[in-house]
Each structure stands twice: as structure tokens, then as C-alpha cells.
Amino acid sequence: MLHYLWLVVFMWMLMEGVYLFLKVNPSISFGMKLPICVPVAWGIPAVIAFTTLGIGISKYADPEKAGCWLPLTDGLIYAFVGPALLITVVNLIFLVVVIHTFLSLKTNQEKTEKDRIKASVRAMAILIPLLGLTWIFGVLQLDTASAVVFSYLFNIGNGLQGVFIFITQCLLDDDVKHFLKKKTSRGRVDGSSTTGSTGF
Template sequence: MTSFAVLMQLTDEFEIPTAHQKALSYITYISVSLSVLCLAATIALFIVCKLYKKTRIVMHINLAASLLLAQLMFVTGVNAKAKVACIAVTVMLHYLWLVVFMWMLMEGVHLFLKVNPNISWGMKLPICIPIAWGIPAFIAITTLGVGISKYRKNEICWLPMTDGLIYAFAGPVIFITMVNMVLLAIILQKFLGLKTNQDKTAMERVSNVQASKAAEFGRQTHNG
């Protein structure tokens, strides 16, 4: 995703040629527009079909909504010229993208708990929603309070890369990505274990049937 690649840039030591910048701008606007349409359609589908009664679906809706808002904020405000407007866009982008990753973490933990029946507690929405929407707000507001004088040091409305503030975004994103990778590895291991057990059970059933037939044939031969 081009917009996310821009936000995750940790250094400004290299320059992109003007021709490439224009091409990337077109790609960004087209891809973000398509993404927004698909996300809006996804949310509408969940609501129209009344699928929002399950925890997993509500998580999907929150993830899609936060991603939709983040994409809209990026495409409409990232090039704001007024200083106050640019700072506001920076804070909102910081907040919304952290919300996106927090919901990814919530879904990862939820799936992990589902495949581990020995764990008695699960993800409750009254807890997940304040965490996923609240912690990013705390991080974004704290970052603003610490480094507001350093905002607007980029060509776009985003956290400055020269003063370390970018790690108030990159740090949580990298941490959440690593946690989700660990959870994914555990979940895949669980699924592969289940698949192996199912295959083993099927083979045992076939072996038992063959053994029964062989024993029956032996009895018939003996009686004959």
C-alpha cells in the first residue's frame, strides 16, 4: 500500500525523482480510492446482512472502519498547507493508523484464543473496543504534547523523521506485527496438528476396516 509505505519511511536521506513522484501520486489516489470503496462496501454488507452479532464480525467492522477513515484522512489531508490543519492531520493519521494495527492485534489474539480451548477466557467487545480505540489516542496525544514544536518538518503532514518522533508510530507497528507473526506461527502449528490427527484417524479407520475384512475372510476360509 503506497500510503502506508510513505508513513513507514524512517529516513529522508533519499530523494524520489519528480517524474516518479507524479506516478506514485496517481497510483496512490487510484489505489486508495478503490480501497475506500471496497471497505465501505464491506461495512455495508456486514450491516445489511446483520452479521454484527458475532465478536469476530464486529472486529472486522471496526478494522474496516478505522482503515477507511485512515485512508480518507491520508488522501484528503496529507498535503495540507496551513500549519494548524497539517498538525491536525498528522495527529489524526497517527491515531487512525495505530487503531488499524490495534484491531489487527485484537483479531490475532481472538483467533489465538479460539484455537486454544484450554484457555477459559475470551475477547470481550466491551474490553476490546476501549483498548483498540483508546490506547492509540493516548499515544497520539502524548506524542503531540512532547513534540508539537517539531511537527511539520516534512513535505507532507506526518511525523518528522529527523527527531525520532516517527518511532512513536513505527515502534508500536513493529511490535504489533511481531506479536501477530508469533500468534500466526502458533495458530498454524495448531491447525497442522489437527490436520495430522485427522489424517491419522482416517488412516486408522481404513486400517481397522481392512483388518476386519481380512479377519472375516480368514474365518470364512477356515469354515469352508
């Protein structure tokens, strides 16, 4: 279940990457619809997980490999690392395309170099957690010297991924702020009209 659900998480991050890529490329007529995303995001991980289960069910959660639910020795770990790494690389490419398109907009081209750098850093801060690119820190834990640093960055980045998504996609989103502003102003108008009608 852990193997399957982590793959589902990665597939949804890929769906987000594809959605953003299509959004900045309006010339591509293909649209991301929920009836397409759901079977892909839940179906492909099921195929990978059940195939892995059929190949090596006895090797899951090997007590000799404490802390890892897939063995590192016989290549079974690549049933998770392979798709996860591929999705991370694809999302990294999508990030580069989105940032490049963002900076190519006329409004950004007219800004100073300093403002353009600020805008691109802000865009990356929003997109990196959303696309799951903090997993790159997990891959960079190659040797003992760098493992501790990258392990901390990996755990902090992934531990706060939901918080980052909530802040950037909810609290800082213009549509959400506009909606909340509209609701609160409507509430004030309704409240004042009620107060006036009752004479309080």
C-alpha cells in the same frame, strides 16, 4: 488524526490476532469481548497520539520532511513505528501458533504432505492480510536496491487488504456460504409455494 487512526487500525489487527490465538487455545479461559476490545483498540492509540502531540506538536507534518507526517531525525517517528512493529511481530507469532495448531489437527495429519502444504498456504493467504502482516514489506525497505520491490509489495498488499478480507472472511467463509445457501433455498421454496397458490 492520521497518526491516531493508523494506530487504531493496528490495534484492531492485534485484537484479531489475540482472538485467533485464544480460539485455537481453548484451555485459556479468557474470552475476547467487545466491551474489552473497544476501549483497548481506541484508548491505547489515543494515549500514544496525545502524548506525542504534547511532546512535539510543531513537528507534525514538517514541510522539510515531505511525505512523512512524523520526523525521522529526532525519534518521534517511533511513536508510530514502535507500536506498529511490535503489533506486527506479535501477530506474526500468533500466525505461527495458529498455523502450527491447524496442521496438528487430526484431519490435517492424515493428509499427504502436498495437501498439508496447500492447506497451510491457503490458511496463510487468509490470515496474512487479516493480521496486517503485509506491513513487514514496509519495514524491509532498508536500502535503495530493495526499496522499490518492497515498496510495490507493501502498496499492493495494503491497498488490497480490504479486498482480501472481504473475499476470505465473507465470500469464502463457510458460515456465510451456509447462511446464503439457506436464504436462497428458502427464497426458492417461498417462491414456488406462492406460485402454486396463485395458479401461475
